[in-house]
Amino acid sequence: xxxxxxxxxxxxxxxxxxxxxxxxxxxxxxxxxxxxxxxxxxxxxxxxxxxxxxxxxxxxxxxxxxxxxxxxxxxxxxxxxxxxxxxxxxxxxxxxxxxxxxxxxxxxxxxxxxxxxxxxxxxxxxxxxxxxxxxxxxxxxxxxxxxxxxxxxxxxxxxxxxxxxxxxxxxxxxxxxxxxxxxxxxxxxxxxxxxxxxxxxxxxxxxxxxxxxxxxxxxxxxxxxxxxxxxxxxxxxxxxxxxxxxxxxxxxxxxxxxxxxxxxx
Numbered sequence: 001x002x003x004x005x006x007x008x009x010x011x012x013x014x015x016x017x018x019x020x021x022x023x024x025x026x027x028x029x030x031x032x033x034x035x036x037x038x039x040x041x042x043x044x045x046x047x048x049x050x051x052x053x054x055x056x057x058x059x060x061x062x063x064x065x066x067x068x069x070x071x072x073x074x075x076x077x078x079x080x081x082x083x084x085x086x087x088x089x090x091x092x093x094x095x096x097x098x099x100x101x102x103x104x105x106x107x108x109x110x111x112x113x114x115x116x117x118x119x120x121x122x123x124x125x126x127x128x129x130x131x132x133x134x135x136x137x138x139x140x141x142x143x144x145x146x147x148x149x150x151x152x153x154x155x156x157x158x159x160x161x162x163x164x165x166x167x168x169x170x171x172x173x174x175x176x177x178x179x180x181x182x183x184x185x186x187x188x189x190x191x192x193x194x195x196x197x198x199x200x201x202x203x204x205x206x207x208x209x210x211x212x213x214x215x216x217x218x219x220x221x222x223x224x225x226x227x228x229x230x231x232x233x234x235x236x237x238x239x240x241x242x243x244x245x246x247x248x249x250x251x252x253x254x255x256x257x258x259x260x261x262x263x264x265x
Contacts, residue, residue, distance in 0.1 A: 017093050019156045021086040026135035027079055027158035029109015032092050034072035038062070040088065047082035052107050075099055077107030077158030093155060097171045101126070105162045112173025114153040117143060120171055121161070129162040217256045 019028065034040050037049065037060055049060040051072070060067045072078065075097060094112040101108070114120050121127050122143045130143040132150055141149040153159060155173075237252050250259035 017089070017091045017155075019088040019091060021080065021082060021088065022135035023082060023085050024135065024138070025079065025081050025133070027077060027107070027109075027133045027160075028156055029075065029077040029107075029111075029158045030072065030091060030156060031075060031094060031097065031109060031111025033074045035070075037067075037070050037072065041086070042088070044082070044084075044086060046084060047080060050079035050081075051076065052079075052105070055104065075108055075110055077109040077160075079107070079158070091156065093173075095173055097173065099169045099171060100166075101161060101163045101169060102166050103163055105129075105160060107158055108161055109156060109158040110153070110171060110173070111155055112171075113155045114171060114173065117150045117153055118148055121169075122148065124167075124169065126164045126167050127161065128164055129160070131160040132157065216252055216254065 019030075021028070030040065041047075041062065044062050047062045049062070051058045051060075051069075058069055060069065092111055094110065097110040097112060099108060099110070117130065121130055122145075128144065130150060132141050132153070133139075134141065143150045150159075235252050235254075238249065250257050
């Protein structure tokens, strides 16, 4: 039986502008202002969208013909529960974002990736807590003065932030090679399989120039995004890649691997 590996790439490139909506719970944001929730979700008929404003929850029910609200403000994050997957394409991306953060807990999100959440958010004196949710893993990550679990934010990823007081924060979004955000050491690079257990891809100790015995170059949407070192035992094993909230699949092999987008049935 073929072992199935799940590789999670948290850092994304700015030219990727599709949002993959997971089945079940997820936390997202469009970054920009949304005038018609039904329209941007292509008039889907199932699911619940939750916003948190002025310390109160508001619910948008996709199965109803009328709701109490139909808009989302700029950089507003939201909870979403759906019975089916969905791709939302042709979204806008940003090179920088100005977040107007209010006191207390609130949901936010941006249309650009953040490569260093600790430096950008956690070190701010007015930031007390940050929480994000990984829908593919059904698990939470958090950052505060004691715990550092969030390294990056993907474009269109929603997150909770608790602030000591209201303030504005300018966030720059950088295009960055995926591999550079992983934990690289002399022994290898750590990625995560099945969302919980770390898989360490070991470098060949006899190779001193930083290359590896086996290297796979992921070709996503026609562009080589990252080089992935891996041991020979994984050749021909299947894997799934979640990149910019979009699922792809392929097999480990040497050289360039053209991964294919997972199409919902």
